[in-house]
Amino acid sequence: MARKLLLEHINVPGINTLDVYRSKGGYASVEKALKTMSPEDVVEEVKKSGLRGRGGAGFPTGMKWSFLAKPEGVARYLVCNADESEPGTFKDRYLMNYIPHLLIEGMIVSSFALGAKVSYIYVRGEMMPQIRILEKAIAEAKNAGFLGKNILGSGYDLELYVQPGGGAYICGEETALLESLEGKRGNPRIKPPFPAIAGLYGCPTVVNNVESIAAVVPIINEGGEEYSKIGVGRSTGTKLISAGGNVKKPGVYEIDLGLPVEEFLYSDEFCGGIANGKRLKAVVAGGSSVPILPANLFLKTINNEPRLMSYESLADGGFVTGTMLGSGGFIAFDEDQCIVRNTWNFTRFYHHESCGQCSPCREGTGWMEKVLHRLENGHGSLSDMDLLVDVSKKIEGNTICPLGDAAAWPVASAIRHFRDEFEWHVTNASEAVTRNFGLAHYADPLTKKEAVA
Amino acid sequence: MLRVEEAQAPVEFSPELIKKFDDIVSRYPAGKQKSALLPILHLVQAEHGWLSSKAMDKVAEYLHLQDIEVYEVATFYSMYFLRPQGKYVLEVCRTGPCCLVGAEKIMDHIEQELGVKEGEVTPDGLFSWRGVECLAACGYAPVLQIGPEYTFYENLTNESVNKLIADLKARGSS
Amino acid sequence: MSVKVKIDGIEVEVEPGTSILNAARQIGGDIVPPAMCYYSKLKDSGGKCRTCLVKVSKGSEKDPRPMPKLVASCRTAVMDGMEVQNITSPEVLEARKGIVEMLLINHPLDCPICDQAGECDLQNLAFDHGAVKTRYEFDRRTFEKIDIGDKIQLHMTRCILCYRCVFVADQITDHRIHGILNRGDHSEISTYIQHAVDNDFSGNVIDVCPVGALTDKTFRFKNRVWFTKPVQAHRDCDKCCGKVTLWYKGEEVLRVTARKDQYGEVEEFICNTCRFDKKKTSDWVIEGPSKVSHKSVISSNHYEFKPLPVVKTNPLLREANEEQFERDTRL
Numbered sequence: 041m042a043r044k045l046l047l048e049h050i051n052v053p054g055i056n057t058l059d060v061y062r063s064k065g066g067y068a069s070v071e072k073a074l075k076t077m078s079p080e081d082v083v084e085e086v087k088k089s090g091l092r093g094r095g096g097a098g099f100p101t102g103m104k105w106s107f108l109a110k111p112e113g114v115a116r117y118l119v120c121n122a123d124e125s126e127p128g129t130f131k132d133r134y135l136m137n138y139i140p141h142l143l144i145e146g147m148i149v150s151s152f153a154l155g156a157k158v159s160y161i162y163v164r165g166e167m168m169p170q171i172r173i174l175e176k177a178i179a180e181a182k183n184a185g186f187l188g189k190n191i192l193g194s195g196y197d198l199e200l201y202v203q204p205g206g207g208a209y210i211c212g213e214e215t216a217l218l219e220s221l222e223g224k225r226g227n228p229r230i231k232p233p234f235p236a237i238a239g240l241y242g243c244p245t246v247v248n249n250v251e252s253i254a255a256v257v258p259i260i261n262e263g264g265e266e267y268s269k270i271g272v273g274r275s276t277g278t279k280l281i282s283a284g285g286n287v288k289k290p291g292v293y294e295i296d297l298g299l300p301v302e303e304f305l306y307s308d309e310f311c312g313g314i315a316n317g318k319r320l321k322a323v324v325a326g327g328s329s330v331p332i333l334p335a336n337l338f339l340k341t342i343n344n345e346p347r348l349m350s351y352e353s354l355a356d357g358g359f360v361t362g363t364m365l366g367s368g369g370f371i372a373f374d375e376d377q378c379i380v381r382n383t384w385n386f387t388r389f390y391h392h393e394s395c396g397q398c399s400p401c402r403e404g405t406g407w408m409e410k411v412l413h414r415l416e417n418g419h420g421s422l423s424d425m426d427l428l429v430d431v432s433k434k435i436e437g438n439t440i441c442p443l444g445d446a447a448a449w450p451v452a453s454a455i456r457h458f459r460d461e462f463e464w465h466v467t468n469a470s471e472a473v474t475r476n477f478g479l480a481h482y483a484d485p486l487t488k489k490e491a492v493a
Numbered sequence: 494m495l496r497v498e499e500a501q502a503p504v505e506f507s508p509e510l511i512k513k514f515d516d517i518v519s520r521y522p523a524g525k526q527k528s529a530l531l532p533i534l535h536l537v538q539a540e541h542g543w544l545s546s547k548a549m550d551k552v553a554e555y556l557h558l559q560d561i562e563v564y565e566v567a568t569f570y571s572m573y574f575l576r577p578q579g580k581y582v583l584e585v586c587r588t589g590p591c592c593l594v595g596a597e598k599i600m601d602h603i604e605q606e607l608g609v610k611e612g613e614v615t616p617d618g619l620f621s622w623r624g625v626e627c628l629a630a631c632g633y634a635p636v637l638q639i640g641p642e643y644t645f646y647e648n649l650t651n652e653s654v655n656k657l658i659a660d661l662k663a664r665g666s667s
Numbered sequence: 668m669s670v671k672v673k674i675d676g677i678e679v680e681v682e683p684g685t686s687i688l689n690a691a692r693q694i695g696g697d698i699v700p701p702a703m704c705y706y707s708k709l710k711d712s713g714g715k716c717r718t719c720l721v722k723v724s725k726g727s728e729k730d731p732r733p734m735p736k737l738v739a740s741c742r743t744a745v746m747d748g749m750e751v752q753n754i755t756s757p758e759v760l761e762a763r764k765g766i767v768e769m770l771l772i773n774h775p776l777d778c779p780i781c782d783q784a785g786e787c788d789l790q791n792l793a794f795d796h797g798a799v800k801t802r803y804e805f806d807r808r809t810f811e812k813i814d815i816g817d818k819i820q821l822h823m824t825r826c827i828l829c830y831r832c833v834f835v836a837d838q839i840t841d842h843r844i845h846g847i848l849n850r851g852d853h854s855e856i857s858t859y860i861q862h863a864v865d866n867d868f869s870g871n872v873i874d875v876c877p878v879g880a881l882t883d884k885t886f887r888f889k890n891r892v893w894f895t896k897p898v899q900a901h902r903d904c905d906k907c908c909g910k911v912t913l914w915y916k917g918e919e920v921l922r923v924t925a926r927k928d929q930y931g932e933v934e935e936f937i938c939n940t941c942r943f944d945k946k947k948t949s950d951w952v953i954e955g956p957s958k959v960s961h962k963s964v965i966s967s968n969h970y971e972f973k974p975l976p977v978v979k980t981n982p983l984l985r986e987a988n989e990e991q992f993e994r995d996t997r998l
Contacts, residue, residue, distance in 0.1 A: 115522070127588045127627040158522075165535060165572045166628055168643035201520040206531045206570025208850070209626065223527035224562075225569040225847070230714035230742045241525055284590040284631030291632045328589055328627075369631065371590050385589045389626050395569075396828065396847075396854035398715050403769040406852045410805045427802055434765030437736045438717050546860050561846040564859040568848040 045258040045267075045278045046251070047294045050138055056173065058180040061141040069260035070186055073149045074194040077260075082153035086256060088264030090276035095121055095212070095249030096327065096367040097442075098351050101256075107236040108154055109244040117245040118156040119221065120147060120253050122163040122170075123205050123212040126327035127389060128369025131280035132250040134292040136163070136170040140177040144200065146253035148186060149260055151198050154246055159198065161250075162217050164205040174202045209393035213441045214247035215239075216395065227397045228441035249367075251280055272298035275350035279368055285324075286374035288312035297350045301325075302339055304349055305372065318374040321479055322458070325354055326366020328386045329446030331453030332379070333363050334482030359453065375479050380465050380472075383454040384412035390447035401444040404435040408451055415462060418469030425455050425462050457482065504548040506555075510540060514555060526556050530566055534573055539641035543574040571625065572640075579614045579621035581661050583607075584638050585649075587624035590631035599635045600624055602651050606658055619665045620658070670747040674698055674721075675755045687740035687751055688719055692930065698753050699930075701763075701792050703770070703877050704829035705741035706932055712834050713741035716827065717766050718792060722759050725750035737762055760796070767796045772803040773852065774878075775824050783879030785892040785964045788931055789827060810855055815845060816863040818884050818943050819873060823855045826880035832856060832872035839936055840868045856880070867906055870942040874925050874933045885943055886914075886922035893964045895921055897957035902950055906938035912957055913948075920946045929960070 044050075054060040061067070073082050087102030108116065120143070124132040136143060143161070151159045163171050178200050181187050189197045203221055205211050211220045215229035218240050239245025255277060259267045268276045275297040281304070284290045289312040295304060304310045305320070314320050320335040340346060342361040347353050349365070356362045373382065391405040408431055414420050432448035439445070455462060461477040506514070514533050521528040533556070537548050549563045556563075567573045574582070585591075585600050600611075603622050607615055614621045630636045633647035637654075639661075646657055669680045674691050675698045681690045689707070691699045700721055705713030713719075719741050723734040728748030737759060740751070753759055771793060778784040810823035828847065833856070836843035845858045858864070864872070872881045895914040902909045914922045923942050925933035945951065959965045 124629045125627050126629075128590050128631050130629045130631050130633075133629050164629070165531070165570070166625075166638060166643055168641075169645065172642075199520075203520075203528075204532050204535055206534070206566070207572030207625075208570050220531065221528060222525070223530035223556075223566065225565055225850075230739065232744075241522060282632055284634060285593045290634075324589075369590075371593070371631070373593065377593055382589055382592070385587075385592055389588050391851065392571075392626050394851040396849075396851040398717050399766055399769045399827065400717055402828070402852050402854070403772050407769075407772060407803060407805075434762070434769065438720060438762050438766065440714060440717075440739075559843055561844050561859065564848060565846045568859070569850050571850075 044294045046135070046142065046254055046280065047139070047292075055139055056141070056177070058141060058177070058184055061139070065261075066141055067145050067186055069257045070145055070148050071192060073152055073260050074192050074196055079153045079155055082149060082260065085259055085264040086153070089259040089267040090264075090274060091252065091255055091259060091267070092275070092351065093249060094251035094255065094279065094367070096126065098365065101248060101252050104236070104248070105154060105246060107234075108246055109237050110155065111244070115158070115241075115243050116154055116156050117240045117243055118147065118151045118154050118159040119217065119240060119245060119247045120159070120161040120250055121212060121214065121217055121247050122161055122167070122250045123217060124250070125164055125209040125212055126329065126367050126369055127386065128284055128324060128327045128371040129282050129367045130284070131282045131292050131368060133167060133170060134282070135250055135254060135280065136167070136174060140173050141181065142254045142257060143174070143250055144177055144181050144186075146256045147200055148191070148198060150248065150253055150256050151200075152196055157197055157199070159200050160203050160221060160240075161200070162203045162205060162211070162221055164211070165207050168204070171202050171204055178202065208395070209389075210395045210441070210443055213443065216441065217247060218245065225395070227395050228443075230440055270296050272348065272350050273352055275352060275365075279349070279365070281349065281368045281370050283311045283370045283372070285371040286315050286318065286377070287372045288315045295349055298353075299349045301347045301349055311370075311372070314372060314374050316374070318376065319479065320372060321375050321377060322373040322379060322482070324369070324371040324450075325363045327369035328371070328389065329449055330364040330366040331359055331362075331449050332457065333453075334457050336482055337361050337457070338363075359449070360456070363453075376476055378416075378476055379454055379458040379461050380412070380416050383451055384409065384416045386450045387412050387447065390443065394443060394447070398440045398444075400435045401439045401447065404431050404444070405447045407431055408447070412451070415465050418465065418472050420466045420469075422463060422466050424466070425459060429455055502547070504541070504545065504551050506537075506551060510536060511555075518556075527558060527562070530556060530558070530563065531570070534563075534567060535641075538573060542580070543577050577614070580619050580665050581639050583620065583622035584625045584628075584640070585622065586626070586628040586630070586634065586636050588627040590627075591634040591636065594634045596635040599637075599649050599651070599654060602654055606655065617666075619662065670745055672745040672747075672749045672751065674751045675753050681745060684744050687721060687738075687743050687745055687749075690745050691740065691751075691753065700740045700753055701788075701796065702741055702930070703788055703792065703827060704831065706831050706834070706875055708932060708936075709831060709834040709838060709875070712831055714739045716770070716829055718763060718770075718796075720759060720762050720766070722752040722756045723749060724752050763796050764798060767793055768798055768801065770827050771797065771801060773808040774827070775807060775809070777825070781825065781879040782882045782887060782892075783876075786931075787879060788877035808852060813857070813861075814884070815858060816865050816869060818870065818939070819864060820882050820884045820887065821856060822880050822882065823857070825878045826856055827878055828854055828856075829877055831875040831877070832881060835871050835875050836864070836869070839871055840866045842866060867938045867940070868936060870939045871925065871933070871936045874927070874936075877931070883922055883942075889921045890916050897959060897965065899926065899954040899957050900951035901954065902941065902945065902952060904938060904941055907941060908935045908937065909941060910935060911937055911941055911951075913951060918948070920948060926957070
């Protein structure tokens, strides 16, 4: 069993309190960084670790940090993106709920590295309980001298605040998040300028995911070099995967990147296979916006190599036969699930969450939803599939922010891999409302595992 | 245009609430008090149950904003209620992963149990319900939350929903 | 210090920091990308409609890599040595066609009864870049018409959410009471609770609106723009520059607008007094007819009612002709 870096002490009773957290070696990285390292050293360690952004895009965190402009006399900000709302992803909620001090510890070290005197954690408004937990934890940390003026006598000052969102998926996009943090509508900004040059209040800003910030703690504790030894290739370290859908044991699992997907899905240490003894039909590997894959393509790449849970291996085959690791929102579909209905559901989500600023996304998401709704309810026509693919192409890449792409990919990929099922919805419309299309040829190639007693 | 027909009594914020507002505003650099808008709207909604235009005007006055800036923000975010709601608003997640394990059935059940359609208020004023998009709790699906503290109810079944509604009824009428 | 940029193979030297769109406008002609939301006189405008997308096939002299996606030319600054493809790139034309389709799927296409028809940016755009027919088979989004103030009518159904009127209120007037409400395709320009937009410069939202969403109530259903004759005029105004275009039908001034350049942008904003209250020829100093492009529908159909020789000599026909003339001009 691999070592856990983030969730090692998750089952210790009272780990959400400062005392217990301290007793398990908590806040060691703050002491190490502030007392023995310069901010540049911290950035260097993170660069060495090869840590890649855990929010979805997978951009190297160290590189992002080194892009931060540092003009004299201008404040810099670190903003933690805890606006977790990608369908399928719930790792940040888990982390903040059970081990809030890990995030705060990471925020202190990261803010120190970036020279931020004030940092914000933007938590989506629906996570009000987690906001209370974080606020309590921040008060504890401040009491213990880890926040405030002259932290641990190092001369470094930091204030940390929690900001609630208002319920908008789009605020997970970093510039929309900054707009929202400034008290405006969450309309993504047009880039350039990037936040590293002009972000919050026009000042240089870094926006990082909760998990990326938390991962800074083990990186500083054990050194970037050590951290980079975990994982494969450019996918280093551990990753929190939130498994949901029809798996037997849904939940948040910390895995070493590079774990074979088969092991992740079927071993009892992780998901434990598909619930109710059913078979796997399809998987969305990294949150709803990444392309959906049928089971056979998910477990093995097109070259018949076993697929691994890593940025590269999941992307093997590009968008034709591959997908993305994304934010780690792992959704498994069993044989009874209808792909058309699910695609409609996801598209409804993007339609609902489109900010309405730029025309392709505002109009296109609604259009796709209407066509899919028609298909799902047996009123579609065979030309609808081509129409959907064309509309998704017109949206993809032509929008201000990645929400357009995120809305286009699930539709395009579902039609690419499950076209026969869409067609069946047209040709067998009356059946489609009562019965499921089944597995066709994209079912799980593995023999069904016996239910573990 | 959104026409708010409901009679809107003038809104006054209590000194305690204003103190909370001041505390929130102090988190941001001078002159950036607009940042406090979202948290303050949450507080106002927790106090009044919804955001009337009078309440929003009052917030605008407090933060030295133009009224329309507050309306723009309040209508953008889905958590702010612009109409009166039931005392308990059951917000059920209706996105993909939850639907895989039966969220749609739970919503049907709630509709049946409460006897009102999505977005409506029960005659006793206690409940309303609505489907919301992903609540980031896909592993505990199906889920629902109830404001203003957004308490979570996980792994819902028809029975647990019945129990929840009965509990809330008892709490709400006492 | 200037930078060189090549747009569709035509080189131009511009100031550093110029946007691709403005560089293209310096070249002029067909290679200028269309712009529905960008407005050079309004700070921060642009980037939203996506009709001005172009392909950057070479980033700059220093970093020759092409940009991975199409970029909004109105918000992307040129770099030295940049090479841009607009109408020479099939990819751009295809994307633009898609954008036009998206803009039109919820547009009512009520041009026959819309006062903007004939000078509508969306009409021009659809004519130049759109597809022949729509593939959209669902109900279109509709809103109720509302009056914002007694002189301006808001017909939200036609709006393409360019945000220009919001920027006008923010930047030209002292107070904004209308804004973008709601999210996604439910977004609307509105005042939330019924308020009149009323200040000295509010009328400019009519001029900046690229479609018929904000129209002049005093001109409502008075005439088609192509039956009216634009004339440049000015007056001494203590609030604005006083330079306007008067739109004549016969002897009557049907409406007053600010002067617009070839990209449909006003040259200088005018005040409401000039726009709504000065509709007599005697209020103005006439400078001469406005130049109208021969491609514009406004330049056609200026019927001259010179009676035919046969009519001239026949008193009966002459009378009938005068009647006809009067009836036509009254419309």
